[in-house]
Amino acid sequence: MNFPSKLIENAVNEISKLPGIGKKTALRLALHLLKQKESFTEELSSALLALRKEVKYCNTCFNISDQEVCSVCSSPRRDKTIICVVEDIPDVLAIENTSQYNGLYHVLGGVISPIQGVGPDDLKIEALIDRISAKNTQDKVEEVILALPATMEGDTTSFFITRRLKEFGIKVSTIARGIPIGGELEFTDEITLGRSILTRVNYSAD
Amino acid sequence: MNFPSKLIENAVNEISKLPGIGKKTALRLALHLLKQKESFTEELSSALLALRKEVKYCNTCFNISDQEVCSVCSSPRRDKTIICVVEDIPDVLAIENTSQYNGLYHVLGGVISPIQGVGPDDLKIEALIDRISAKNTQDKVEEVILALPATMEGDTTSFFITRRLKEFGIKVSTIARGIPIGGELEFTDEITLGRSILTRVNYSAD
Missing domain, CATH: 3.40.1360.10 (Dna Topoisomerase Vi A Subunit; Chain: A, domain 2)
Structure with a gap:
């Protein structure tokens, strides 16, 4: 793809490095930014930078957290x-x-x-x-x-x-493997269906 | 969706404002950034900011351009x-x-x-x-x-x-409307096919 401007070429190249985003989608996103107010792009990029630079991980469970210990690990109700x-x-x-x-x-x-x-x-x-x-x-x-x-x-x-x-x-x-709630038996793959029969749950025991 | 961190919540909210990107894709992209080097996010956001702030439009044809007049309009070969x-x-x-x-x-x-x-x-x-x-x-x-x-x-x-x-x-x-090259007649919608018969091209006149 030949771009009419170095700026848009750079932006498209950077955006298309993200997973699942090709050059055409990247171009569409870049042109969308151009149609929005400047503050839109500023807020987007500062949110991304803040996330990347200031992110912390809980030192107990390694979930993302704003503190040294995450809200789940520190909650007295858990x-x-x-x-x-x-x-x-x-x-x-x-x-x-x-x-x-x-x-x-x-x-x-x-x-x-x-x-x-x-x-x-x-x-x-x-x-x-x-x-x-x-x-x-x-x-x-x-x-x-x-x-x-x-x-x-x-x-x-x-x-x-x-x-x-x-x-x-x-x-x-x-966690239990089996047919998802709302799933149809006939469209379930044979391994899942087979396993769900082998690991059947005893109703009468409840 | 409840997020474990304000930083990731902000980033997901900002990313999901882009067209065609929902909360789940936004989360996937945000987590992808976290797995890359810090420079990856820096280059992405500076490319977006540069695009938005420094973009120029050709004052003749209104295409994106790095100059006042774009490369197409200023080219002597066009x-x-x-x-x-x-x-x-x-x-x-x-x-x-x-x-x-x-x-x-x-x-x-x-x-x-x-x-x-x-x-x-x-x-x-x-x-x-x-x-x-x-x-x-x-x-x-x-x-x-x-x-x-x-x-x-x-x-x-x-x-x-x-x-x-x-x-x-x-x-x-x-520009000509009709069946795309490589397109199958049977899968073409009737309006396109109908128009392509009405606007048929005369071979013998060539």
């Missing part, structure tokens, strides 16, 4: 005996939005993936072990929920963490 | 007797990329749309008339090509400009 282990920050947001979980989190920052060169040491697994083995906490961790993606890498990571946690004798669970 | 009228800047880029056009452009900055409150006076139509009626130019405009969208608004604008240009007795043409 159940500190349960830790939900997730791959990354959007997963925390997704679970928080369900309003179904009242425990703490632990953000691994990824999953074990030998192909991408991500080993256990690149993730916050040891920090998780430290949290569980800590002697000085009043609230002893009783359960770890593994909420990792249902992929080979996610399963590998779940397996690795489960084995590492064995010595502590705490409950380790994983 | 045919100054033809002006191609387009809706907006991406159309200039699209036509330039075909390498099939060697004339000048005129960017209207929109099309006439009573529903959106855009009238002829909101567009650069008078500036086009001025270019054509200018007595002091050596290169008299001989043809105006209307390359406006094939929508009601585009057609209205084409009709309006055609009528305004009548007094100058110059050739006014419009």
Whole structure:
């Protein structure tokens, strides 16, 4: 693509470095900025810079935070005996939005993936072990929920963490896999459907 | 969506003001920035700010330009007797990329749309008339090509400009509508197909 101006060429090149944004979308976004007030672009770029420069991570659960300890970890209303282990920050947001979980989190920052060169040491697994083995906490961790993606890498990571946690004798669970609410049986892939039959829930026992 | 940090909330809000970007995509982009070096965000935001603050428009054709007169208008190799009228800047880029056009452009900055409150006076139509009626130019405009969208608004604008240009007795043409190259007849909508039969091109006359 030939651009009539160096300024727009630079802007398009920078925007199209973002994931999922090609040159055409980048051009559309750049031209949109030109049609807005100057303050629009100023607010956008200062928000991005502030995020990148001032972001902090909770030093307990590694979620994004404005403080040294995040609002979940420091809240007196959260159940500190349960830790939900997730791959990354959007997963925390997704679970928080369900309003179904009242425990703490632990953000691994990824999953074990030998192909991408991500080993256990690149993730916050040891920090998780430290949290569980800590002697000085009043609230002893009783359960770890593994909420990792249902992929080979996610399963590998779940397996690795489960084995590492064995010595502590705490409950380790994983979120249920099955047919999504509202999902049609006939359009569900066979692996999910097969698993959902094998891991069926006993109604009569409730 | 509840965010664990004001910084990320601000960034997501600002990013999701861009067209076609929702909260989830905005969050994905914000988290992507956090995983890159700080210089990545700095270069992105300075490119956006530079674009917005320093952008110039050609004072002849109203295309984006680094100079007072854009590279197309100032080029001695372009045919100054033809002006191609387009809706907006991406159309200039699209036509330039075909390498099939060697004339000048005129960017209207929109099309006439009573529903959106855009009238002829909101567009650069008078500036086009001025270019054509200018007595002091050596290169008299001989043809105006209307390359406006094939929508009601585009057609209205084409009709309006055609009528305004009548007094100058110059050739006014419009780009050909029809089946795209590589397009299948059976998947073409009936209006396009119908028009392409009515405006068929005579092979034997060539």
